[in-house]
Structures are given as C-alpha cells and as structure tokens.
Amino acid sequence: MHPIRILILAVLFYILYRLLFGNRKKKQATSQVPPEIPAQDTLAEDPICHTYVPQSQALSVEMDEKTYYFCSKECRNKFIEQQERRES
Ligand SMILES: [Zn+2]
Structure with a gap:
C-alpha cells in the first residue's frame, strides 16, 4: 500500500x-x-406564588387584555379559579 x-x-x-x-x-x-435561559427573556411574576418565571417558559393566561404568567399548571388553575369566583 x-x-x-x-x-x-x-x-x-x-x-x-x-x-x-x-x-x-x-x-x-x-x-x-439544563438549557440556558436567554438573557433577553423577560421575567414575569407569578401572581399566585410570587416567583419570577421567564415568559418564554411560563404558562400564560390572557385575561382582561392582560397576560399573566405562571410557574406551574397548579398556579394557573388557582388563578383561574380565583378570577371565576371574583366574577360570580
Ligand atoms: Zn407559581
């Protein structure tokens, strides 16, 4: 060779x-x-447990033309329940 x-x-x-x-x-x-959170990702406060979550990874709910962000399904459900109780 x-x-x-x-x-x-x-x-x-x-x-x-x-x-x-x-x-x-x-x-x-x-x-x-774990994948790094982009620096430009804005943090939103979870209105239920008051932790800050990056908006791109958070669960969100639109209510009264405002978007709310949550750390978990549990917090989102609690928030929706609270809003429904307030309305009725
Ligand atoms: Zn939460």
Whole structure:
C-alpha cells in the first residue's frame, strides 16, 4: 500500500472517531446541563406564588387584555379559579 493512502485512511478514521466521540460528548452535556435561559427573556411574576418565571417558559393566561404568567399548571388553575369566583 502506498504511504499516502495509509495517511488518508488514518485521517478518515480520525475524523470518523471525532464525529462519533464528539456527538456522544455533546449529548451527555445537554442531558446534564439544563438549557440556558436567554438573557433577553423577560421575567414575569407569578401572581399566585410570587416567583419570577421567564415568559418564554411560563404558562400564560390572557385575561382582561392582560397576560399573566405562571410557574406551574397548579398556579394557573388557582388563578383561574380565583378570577371565576371574583366574577360570580
Ligand atoms: Zn407559581
């Protein structure tokens, strides 16, 4: 075999190895570290438990032309219940 062919094969194996190894490493990193919240994402106050939640990840309800944001389904349901009680 020509020495250059061996070199090309070695490079190809190296690239293949890097691709496989690199992908595996990436997957591990994403499963361990939660996705970062973008800095420009505005925080909204949960009117039920008063924690601040990023608007893009929060649950929202539109009421009286205002949008309310919640940390969880439970808080959203509580809020809707409160509003319904107030109206009736
Ligand atoms: Zn909440």
